[in-house]
Amino acid sequence: MVLLSITAVALAVSLLMVVSSLFTGFIRTFERSATDLIGDILLLSPSRFDHADELIEDLRGSGLVRAAAASTQIPGLLHIATGNVRPVQVWGIEVADLMQVTSLGKWLVGQAGGPITLAAQATGRVPAIVGIGLLLEPDPLTDRYDVDQARKLIGQRLVLTCPAISNLDPNQQPQRPMRRTIELVIADILHTGNWLFDQQAVLLPSRSLQLDPNSSQVFVDRIQIRLANGMDPQQAIATISLIWGRFAQGVLGWGPYQVAQAEILPARQLQARFLAEVRKQLGVLLVIFGVVDTAAIVLVFCVFYMLARLKVRDIAILKACGCPSSQIVFLFLGLGTVVGAIGAGFGVVLGYLFTHNINYIEDRISSLIGIRLWDSSAYLFEHIPDQVAWDTVWIIVLLATVAAAIGALAPAMMAARARPVEILRYE
Amino acid sequence: MYRWVLALRYLVSRRVTLIAVLVVALCVFVVFVVMTVMNGLVGQFKERTHSFVGDCVVATESMVGFPYYDRFMDVLRSEPMVDSVSPVIRTYGLVALAGRQDAVGIEIMGIEPNSHFTVTGLGQGLHLHRDDPQTAFCSQADPNIPGCILGIDLVLNRDSSGEYDYRWLPLKATYDISCFPLTARGALERIGTGYVNTKRFGFSDVSHTGLAREDGGLIYVHFDQLQGLCGMSRPPARATAIHIRFKPKVSLQHGTRQVEGLWDRFAKDCQGMPQADLLGLVRVQDWKTYRKSTIAPMEKEQIAMIVMFILVATTAVSIVLVVFYMIVSSKTRDIGILKAVGESFWGVIGLVVNFALLIGLVSAFLGVLAGWLFLRYINQIEGWLFARFGFQLWDRTIFSIGQIPNQIQMGVVAVIVMCALLVCLTGCLLPAIRAARTQPVDTLRASPI
Structure with a gap:
């Protein structure tokens, strides 16, 4: 029966641990994905601007910033093959700069040679880094892309249509949107594991998106910043705002209002509202399962109640030998705590094994039933987060142990009240 | 006892x-x-998805679309199990407030109000034209330009109780919508001209479907307007989907199977005709399968x-x-x-x-x-x-x-x-x-x- 209590506690702990780890893992993956894709801080300008290299130089000179990259983002249509046209997000970037700010380097499928070398090889066409999801469909059963097949697509030609980038001067006469049709060659393929990015991203040199690609001016609308080691993004923002203000007023000649329109925010905060909702859902789920798991306390109570009744003669003998009631209470409470601790221990092991191997388990179930349980198109990431949220686990373990002790409390009191004279007499 | x-x-x-x-x-x-x-x-x-899609969809995923949709619609109309049909174009384009260059990429849906509001429940989600959805594309700002319906989350924010404040509708707004015309082979139609196909639309209404993706990222224009913008109006004219509503007593599975059979026969009959290869990319699906991914x-x-x-x-x-x-x-x-x-x-x-x-x-x-x-x-x-x-x-x-x-x-x-x-x-x-x-x-x- 004590084994039953241990099992119930273990089950409750492992369930809460898995739920908490999955949600926390999702939130952390989301935040990590933002910093991997963007950097630590994003500066969004209200209008496109030139001379971004000067701003980057100033930022680096501050000592706060390890690297910064200027970029711009516009919508476009990518003509991949006959009848295959896909909407895309075009990023105008400088590859070398972006590699220092983001994890771009580790996501490139081709790697060998790198996109910069390929740019020279692709005469007449603009080298592009294209999201793997634009070129290939993931396997319907495994939800994984065939990376080897993707490598073979390097060098393939594509056509991109997007608005041409020019300076957005408020005094400029209204124009009809200008289109640029750019002939591309796939220089490399991007596989970030972030479904949305892999499905939409086309990375090109910023210059190729300009209205006049031969002009010396390159207009961008954002600066992605990687802070120096140990820098706190919130503290760095104040200094970056000052540098931006000086640059925008001094170099660009903008007024204070326009300067203040810029948004400078940590990458992790870009989806802060959404992630706050995910955290809330985690809280609600933990409360629901926590309420149901109170059944485990009741079970401990029942088992200990039964134990107290079954062992009433032993208790009576102990008391007859002079054992005080308080020690009987401590005996039962100690046993309850041990049951809780052992159950929680087993629960942690169970939860760890399940969480750590969740992708393998999901693979097995999917191949068994033929349906993919985790779909990257729905949950954004290719892999289920499999890191245990240890900071929550300790709380769950502590609560489980205390709960088991509470479950044993009433039977302990009952046992302590046993009167040897009534129990040990013979009928 | x-x-x-x-x-x-x-x-x-x-x-x-x-x-x-x-x-x-x-x-x-x-x-x-x-x-x-x-x-x-x-x-x-x-329920909302069903209302938005209708019972059955004949559609291609390619933005090029497929030809002879009008002939197949005639075939469908002659079937006793079919209540109504509606042609649809779904494509992507750039939308900017009139005269501004800072466009955003957005999904655009071309519909015929007369038929589409019968096939689907889209008309029920309109705010200004709920009682008269047939006039849904009449511009509020300027009666001389065509109107467009915007997904409600594009123009209004929800308050903490989930309600919209319709006083903030942009009744006088006009938008430049640009699409990239594609040939039947999927190539760009106007390479070298420097301009996209752009047309000005006036705000006519908002659509509240209750579906986040549609309400936050979809603009509806008249089917004919979008067909012209996408270069799909040249004979044989193309569409990307036909939405179908079955008669009340027709089961979804039975109706979809019937439409599938009709489509197979129709595609065979069209073999050898110009652009008939595009018909091979078309799938017939009931609304659940069509929106399986969500x-x-x-x-x-x-x-x-x-x-x-x-x-x-x-x-x-x-x-x-x-x-x-x-x-x-x-x-x-x-x-x-x-x-x-x-x-x-x-x-x-x-x-x-x-x-x-x-x-x-x-x-x-x-x-x-x-x-x-x-x-x-x-x-x-x-x-x-x-x-x-x-x-x-x-x-x-x-x-x-x-x-x-x-x-x-x-x-x-x-x-x-x-x-x-x-x-x-x-x-x-x-x-x-x-x-x-x-x-x-x-x-x-x-x-x-």
């Missing part, structure tokens, strides 16, 4: 039984509330939740087991007497099973009653929590969810009650066997208290 009487007596007199009743009732309550809300959400989403994850989450509750139910089984073990242990004399007066092995099992059924029924009743009361006032409770503590189950400014669904489904109730009974029966099994094996001679002899 005496078995039920005894079971009832045990239920009333044994306080420890209350523990089993409370635990099972608690589990019933939680499962009932969670599954009702979850089923409501999934059902609501499916519906399936919700259904999977529902299943995952059920699996977790099954795990939790094992604890309830254990509690019932322990409680019955305790009761059987303390009632060995009663059982011994019963067996001494001739009660059989199965008779004693029956007695314990009756007791378990009684506990299951009482627990299920209490759990369902509490769940029903909670669900009935769930929105008021949430409102109070929001007013007092600022807590909302879902932030209505982010999620396209109105009230928390609290419609009780009798199917769900029945399944949960059955599960509660099953939990009690499973839990009582071992103690019942133990009780049935009791030997009167062992239990009825004098023993220490």
Whole structure:
């Protein structure tokens, strides 16, 4: 029966641990994905601007910033093959700069040679880094892309249509949107594991998106910043705002209002509202399962109640030998705590094994039933987060142990009240 | 009869039984509330999707579209099972406030109001033209330019109660919508000219479908206008989809199969005609399959939740087991007497099973009653929590969810009650066997208290 209590506690702990780890893992993956894709801080300008290299130089000179990259983002249509046209997000970037700010380097499928070398090889066409999801469909059963097949697509030609980038001067006469049709060659393929990015991203040199690609001016609308080691993004923002203000007023000649329109925010905060909702859902789920798991306390109570009744003669003998009631209470409470601790221990092991191997388990179930349980198109990431949220686990373990002790409390009191004279007499 | 009487007596007199009743009732309550809300959400989403899509869709994923859609629509119209059909173009383009260059990429849907509002429930989601959806594309700003309907989340924000303030509708706004005309081979039609196909539209209305993707990222224009913008109007004209509504008594599976057969024959007949190769990319799907990618994850989450509750139910089984073990242990004399007066092995099992059924029924009743009361006032409770503590189950400014669904489904109730009974029966099994094996001679002899 004590084994039953241990099992119930273990089950409750492992369930809460898995739920908490999955949600926390999702939130952390989301935040990590933002910093991997963007950097630590994003500066969004209200209008496109030139001379971004000067701003980057100033930022680096501050000592706060390890690297910064200027970029711009516009919508476009990518003509991949006959009848295959896909909407895309075009990023105008400088590859070398972006590699220092983001994890771009580790996501490139081709790697060998790198996109910069390929740019020279692709005469007449603009080298592009294209999201793997634009070129290939993931396997319907495994939800994984065939990376080897993707490598073979390097060098393939594509056509991109997007608005041409020019300076957005408020005094400029209204124009009809200008289109640029750019002939591309796939220089490399991007596989970030972030479904949305892999499905939409086309990375090109910023210059190729300009209205006049031969002009010396390159207009961008954002600066992605990687802070120096140990820098706190919130503290760095104040200094970056000052540098931006000086640059925008001094170099660009903008007024204070326009300067203040810029948004400078940590990458992790870009989806802060959404992630706050995910955290809330985690809280609600933990409360629901926590309420149901109170059944485990009741079970401990029942088992200990039964134990107290079954062992009433032993208790009576102990008391007859002079054992005080308080020690009987401590005996039962100690046993309850041990049951809780052992159950929680087993629960942690169970939860760890399940969480750590969740992708393998999901693979097995999917191949068994033929349906993919985790779909990257729905949950954004290719892999289920499999890191245990240890900071929550300790709380769950502590609560489980205390709960088991509470479950044993009433039977302990009952046992302590046993009167040897009534129990040990013979009928 | 005496078995039920005894079971009832045990239920009333044994306080420890209350523990089993409370635990099972608690589990019933939680499962009932969670599954009702979850089923409501999934059902609501499916209902909205069905309303948005219609019953069946003949569509291609390629933005190039497919030709001869009008001929196939004639074929469909002649079928007695088909109520109405509507051609649709879905494409991507750039939208900017008139005269501005800072465009955003957005999905554009071209529809014929006359037919599309019959096939789908889109017309019901309009704000200004709900009573007269046929005039939905009349521009509010300028009657001389065509109108466009914007997904509601593109122009209005939801407040904390999920309501929109329609006073802020951009009635005078005009938009430049640019699309990239494609040839039937998928190539760009106007390479080298420097301009996209751009047309100015006036704001005519907002569409509130209740679907986040559609309300936050879709603009509707008249089918003919979009066909021209995308270069699909040149003969043979192209569309990307045909939405179909079946007559009321036609089942979805049957109707879709019929349309599939019709399409196969039609595609064969068109072989050899210009651009007929595009017909090979077309699929016929019912609305559920067409929107599988959005519906399936919700259904999977529902299943995952059920699996977790099954795990939790094992604890309830254990509690019932322990409680019955305790009761059987303390009632060995009663059982011994019963067996001494001739009660059989199965008779004693029956007695314990009756007791378990009684506990299951009482627990299920209490759990369902509490769940029903909670669900009935769930929105008021949430409102109070929001007013007092600022807590909302879902932030209505982010999620396209109105009230928390609290419609009780009798199917769900029945399944949960059955599960509660099953939990009690499973839990009582071992103690019942133990009780049935009791030997009167062992239990009825004098023993220490």
